Amino acid sequence: MSKMPAEATANGTHTPHSEAPMTTFVSQAGHEPLPKLPPDPVMETKALNVFYGDFHAVHDVDLAFGRNEITALIGPSGCGKSTVLRCLNRMNDLVPGARVEGEVTYHGQNIYAKDVDPIAVRTHIGMVFQKPNPFPKSIYDNIAYGPRVTGMKVDSMDDLVEEALRGAALWDEVKDKLKQSAIGLSGGQQQRLCIARTIATKPDVILMDEPCSALDPIATARIEDLMLELKDDYTIVIVTHNMQQAARVSDRTAFFTAKPDKTTGNRTGQLVEYDLTNTIFSNPSDQRTEDYISGRFG
Amino acid sequence: MAPSATVAGPPPSGAGLPASPPDLSPRPRPGETLIKLSLALSAGLSVLITFGIIAAVLGPALSFFDQVPIGDFFSLHDQGGRGVRAAVIPLLIGTFLTTVIALALAVPLGLGAAMYLSEYASPRARKWLKPTVELLAGVPSVVYGFFALFFITPVVLQGWLGLEVNFTNSWAAGLVLGVMIIPTIASRSEDALSAVPQALRQGSLAMGANRMQTTLRVVLPAALSGVAAAIVLGLSRAVGETMIVTMAGGAVKNNSLDPSEPHMTMTAFIAITAQGENPVGSADYNMLFAVGLLLFVVTFVINAISIAIVRRFRQAY
Ligand SMILES: Nc1ncnc2c1ncn2[C@@H]1O[C@H](COP(=O)(O)OP(=O)(O)OP(=O)(O)O)[C@@H](O)[C@H]1O
Ligand SMILES: [Mg+2]
Numbered sequence: 001m002s003k004m005p006a007e008a009t010a011n012g013t014h015t016p017h018s019e020a021p022m023t024t025f026v027s028q029a030g031h032e033p034l035p036k037l038p039p040d041p042v043m044e045t046k047a048l049n050v051f052y053g054d055f056h057a058v059h060d061v062d063l064a065f066g067r068n069e070i071t072a073l074i075g076p077s078g079c080g081k082s083t084v085l086r087c088l089n090r091m092n093d094l095v096p097g098a099r100v101e102g103e104v105t106y107h108g109q110n111i112y113a114k115d116v117d118p119i120a121v122r123t124h125i126g127m128v129f130q131k132p133n134p135f136p137k138s139i140y141d142n143i144a145y146g147p148r149v150t151g152m153k154v155d156s157m158d159d160l161v162e163e164a165l166r167g168a169a170l171w172d173e174v175k176d177k178l179k180q181s182a183i184g185l186s187g188g189q190q191q192r193l194c195i196a197r198t199i200a201t202k203p204d205v206i207l208m209d210e211p212c213s214a215l216d217p218i219a220t221a222r223i224e225d226l227m228l229e230l231k232d233d234y235t236i237v238i239v240t241h242n243m244q245q246a247a248r249v250s251d252r253t254a255f256f257t258a259k260p261d262k263t264t265g266n267r268t269g270q271l272v273e274y275d276l277t278n279t280i281f282s283n284p285s286d287q288r289t290e291d292y293i294s295g296r297f298g
Numbered sequence: 299m300a301p302s303a304t305v306a307g308p309p310p311s312g313a314g315l316p317a318s319p320p321d322l323s324p325r326p327r328p329g330e331t332l333i334k335l336s337l338a339l340s341a342g343l344s345v346l347i348t349f350g351i352i353a354a355v356l357g358p359a360l361s362f363f364d365q366v367p368i369g370d371f372f373s374l375h376d377q378g379g380r381g382v383r384a385a386v387i388p389l390l391i392g393t394f395l396t397t398v399i400a401l402a403l404a405v406p407l408g409l410g411a412a413m414y415l416s417e418y419a420s421p422r423a424r425k426w427l428k429p430t431v432e433l434l435a436g437v438p439s440v441v442y443g444f445f446a447l448f449f450i451t452p453v454v455l456q457g458w459l460g461l462e463v464n465f466t467n468s469w470a471a472g473l474v475l476g477v478m479i480i481p482t483i484a485s486r487s488e489d490a491l492s493a494v495p496q497a498l499r500q501g502s503l504a505m506g507a508n509r510m511q512t513t514l515r516v517v518l519p520a521a522l523s524g525v526a527a528a529i530v531l532g533l534s535r536a537v538g539e540t541m542i543v544t545m546a547g548g549a550v551k552n553n554s555l556d557p558s559e560p561h562m563t564m565t566a567f568i569a570i571t572a573q574g575e576n577p578v579g580s581a582d583y584n585m586l587f588a589v590g591l592l593l594f595v596v597t598f599v600i601n602a603i604s605i606a607i608v609r610r611f612r613q614a615y
Contacts, residue, residue: 091504096421123506133497136520136613146505149515183614194501201505 034251034276038066042205042235043088043125047102050083050092056261057083058269060102063254065205070227070236072246072277075256076292080269081239082130084256085207088237089125090118106205123150126203130210132190134182134197139165139174142182142193146201160200168196169226188219195226199234206230208238212245224249243293246277253280255289352594359591362584371588374553382581386589388551392468392561393596396543399472399557400479400536405529407476408483412525415484416491417513428488435481443545446474451546461558464548468557471547475539479532486531490524491517495615519613526608534597540565564593 041064050058058080065071065088073081083092090111092098103110111121135142143161147154154160161178165171170192174185182193191211198206208227212220220242227236227249240246246253254274258267273286284290363371366384376383411431415424450470455461463469494517502512518525548560549570562570568586576583 089504091500094500094503119503119506119508122504127500127504129497129500129504131497133495133501135498135501135516136615145502145507145515149502149505149507149511181613197501198505 034066034069036276038064038069038252040067041065042067042107043237044105045084045087045102046105048084048087048104049101050080050087051099051101052095053097055266056268059259061256061269061271063271063274065235065237066252067235068231068233069251070231070238070249072250072253073237073239073256074241074243074246074253074292075269075272076258077241078267078269079256079258081256082209083269085127085209085237085239088205088207089122089127091122091127093118123201124203125205125207126198126201128191128194128198128206128208128211130213132187132194132214134185134190134193136181136183138179139182139185139193140178142197143200146197150201152201164196164200165193167199167230168192169222169229170196186219188215188222191215191219191223192226195223195230199230203234205235205237208236210239210241213241220245243281247281250277253277255280255284255286255292257288257292355587355590355594358579358584358587361579362581362588365581365584376551382585383551384581384585385551386564386592388553389562389564389567389589390592390596391553391555392543392547392551392563392566393537393593395468395555395557395561396472396475396547396563397533397536399468400475401529401533403473403476404479404483404532404536408480408528408532409487409525411480411484412487412491412528413513413518415488417509417517428485431481432485433481434477435485437478439478439539439541440545442474442478443542446470446542446546450474455558463558464560466546466548466560468547468559468561471543471561471563472557474542474546475536478539478542479535482535483528483532486528487521487525490521490528493524494520498615519611520615523608523612523614526604526612530601530604533600537597537600538565538593540569544569564589564596568593 043065045061045063048058048061048063049056061080061084063071063084073084075081086092086095087100087104092100100112104112106121106125110116111118135145137145140161143164144157146152147157147160162171162175165174170189173189174193182190185193191214195206195208195211212223215223224245227238230236238246238250252275255272256269257272258269260267273280273284273289275285279285280289281293284293366382370377370384371386373385374387376385415428415431419427447466447470450473451463451465451467455463455467455469461469491513498516498520499512502516503509507515543563544566547563547566549562549566550560552559552561568589571582571586574582576586
C-alpha cells in the first residue's frame with residue numbers, strides 16, 4: 001500500500017463505471033460492467049517500440065492496464081507478447097542488445113525515465129515466468145527471499161510465508177515440508193510457489209508469461225482460480241496461447257500479430273486490437289482477430 | 299496390374315505395409331568394436347597406473363614403519379643420535395601454513411574474479427579476460443619460485459612492507475602458491491557459476507533483488523558444488539606443489555607457526571631428500587615413501603571432507 005505513489009489515488013475525476021452505458025459490457029470474469037477502456041490504468045504503454053539489435057521486434061504498442069483487472073495478451077508465436085510483457089518491469093534490460101523506445105508508465109511515471117531504478121520498479125511489478133523457476137532452496141526460503149532482499153519490514157516472516165502460500169493455494173500441500181527443497185515439488189506446485197514468492201513481496205502488478213503452459217489441466221484450473229482471487233488485490237497481465245484461458249480469466253484482451261516488413265521481411269509485432277475480452281471473443285472488429293480466435297490463422 | 303502383395307523386393311515408398319518384412323537383423327560393425335575396445339583399454343590403463351603408483355609407494359612406506367617406530371614419525375622433533383630424522387609434524391606444519399596462506403589469497407581473489415566474469419563482465423570483456431586469467435595457469439612453477447625468492451621476499455615483504463622475514467619464509471611461498479592457484483579457482487568457479495540457469499537469475503531479479511544479492515544468494519549457492527570442487531582442486535595443487543616451497547619456503551623443519559620463518563613442507567622434504575644419496579631399502583630412503591603416502595592421505599582426507607561439506611550445503615538445481 002505504502003509503496004504506491006500518492007498521485008495514483010488522487011485522481012477523482014475519472015468517469016465512474018455506471019455513467020458510461022454506451023461503452024459498458026458485462027465481463028465474463030467480473031461481476032460489474034466494465035467501461036471500454038480502463039478508467040484508471042495502473043500501467044500504460046505509449047508508442048512502445050522494442051528492438052533487439054537491428055531487429056524491430058515490436059512496433060507502436062499502446063495499451064492500458066486497469067486496476068484489479070486481468071489483461072490477457074494473445075497472438076501467434078513470435079508476435080512480441082513476451083517482449084511487451086518484459087518491458088513492463090524492465091526485464092528487457094537484462095537482454096543484451098535490447099532497446100526500448102516510447103513510454104511505459106506506472107501510476108503516471110515513465111519507468112524508462114533516466115532517474116528510475118529498475119530494481120525499484122521490479123519490487124512493485126512482479127513477474128511469473130513460463131517455466132517454473134523456484135530457487136534451489138527450501139520452500140520457506142523461496143518465499144522469504146523477496147522480502148529479505150528488498151528489505152521489507154516484516155513482523156513475522158513465518159506469518160508472511162504462510163500468508164503467501166495460502167494466497168497461492170499451496171499452503172495445505174506444503175505446510176508440513178516448508179524446510180524441504182522446492183525442487184522436489186511437482187511442476188504445478190512449483191509454479192504456484194513462484195506465484196506465492198511473487199505475492200510475498202506485495203507487488204502492485206503481477207506479470208505472467210504463459211504461466212500454465214507447462215502444467216496439466218487440473219493444475220491449470222487451480223492457477224486460473226488463483227488468478228481470479230488475486231485480482232481483488234493485484235493488477236494482472238497474462239500472456240497466454242490458450243484462448244479458453246484468456247476468455248475464462250481476463251477482463252480485457254489485447255491481440256497481437258506479426259507483420260512482415262515490406263523491405264526487410266522482418267516480422268515486427270504489432271497490436272491489432274485491444275478491447276474487453278467479451279468483445280474480442282464475440283464481436284471483434286478486426287478480421288485478423290476473428291481469424292485467430294476461431295483458429296483459422298496463427 | 300499385379301496385386302501389390304505379390305511384388306517382392308524393397309517395400310514400396312509411401313504408406314501401407316511392406317510386401318516383405320524389412321531386414322532388421324544385426325549387422326557387424328568391426329570399427330565400433332575396435333574403438334570400444336581401445337577406449338576401455340585406456341580407461342583401464344589409467345586406473346591400473348594409479349593403483350600401481352599406490353602399490354609402489356605403499357611397499358617401501360610399510361617397510362619404513364618396520365624400521366622406525368610410528369611415534370618417531372608423528373613427532374614434533376627428530377630423535378637425537380645417528381638414526382633417521384623421522385619427525386613429520388614440522389613438515390605438516392609447513393604444508394599447512396603455506397596452504398592456508400595460499401587459500402586466504404586465492405579463494406577471495408579467484409571467486410571474485412569468477413563472479414565478475416560470470417555475472418558482471420560484458421560478453422566481450424569476458425571473451426578476452428577469461429583466457430588471460432587461464433594463461434596464468436601455464437606459468438611454470440619454477441618461475442613462480444624464482445619470483446617468490448627474488449621479488450616477493452626482498453622487494454615486497456622486506457622492502458615495501460618492511461617486514462622482518464627470513465630469506466626463505468612461508469609468507470612468500472604461500473602467497474606465490476596462492477597466485478599460482480588463482481587461475482584454477484577462478485576458471486573452474488566461473489564454469490560452475492555460468493552453468494547456473496539464467497531462469498534463476500531472472501527469477502531473483504524479477505523480485506527486486508540486485509545483482510550482488512542475486513549472485514551471492516542464488517547463483518553462488520546453486521553453483522556451490524562446482525565452486526567447492528574448484529577450491530579443492532586449487533587446494534590440492536597447493537598441497538602438492540613442490541618447486542615454489544622448495545625454492546622460497548625454506549629447508550628447515552620448523553614447528554613455529556610464524557610464516558616469516560622458513561618452513562620445510564612435505565613436498566620440499568621429498569624433493570630435497572630425494573637428491574641425497576640414500577641406499578635403496580634404508581630408513582632414509584623408505585621415509586620418502588612414507589611422507590609421500592602421508593601426502594596422499596592428506597589430499598584424500600581433504601577431498602572427502604569437502605565432499606561431505608558440499609553434500610550438506612549444496613542447492614542442486
Ligand atoms: N533475446 C532476444 N534476442 C533477440 N531477439 C529476440 C529475443 N527475444 C525475442 N526476440 C525476437 O523478438 C520477437 C518477439 O519475440 P517474443 O518472445 O516476444 O514473442 P512471443 O509473442 O512471446 O512468442 P511466443 O508466443 O512464442 O512466446 C521474435 O521474433 C523473437 O525472435
Ligand atoms: Mg513468449
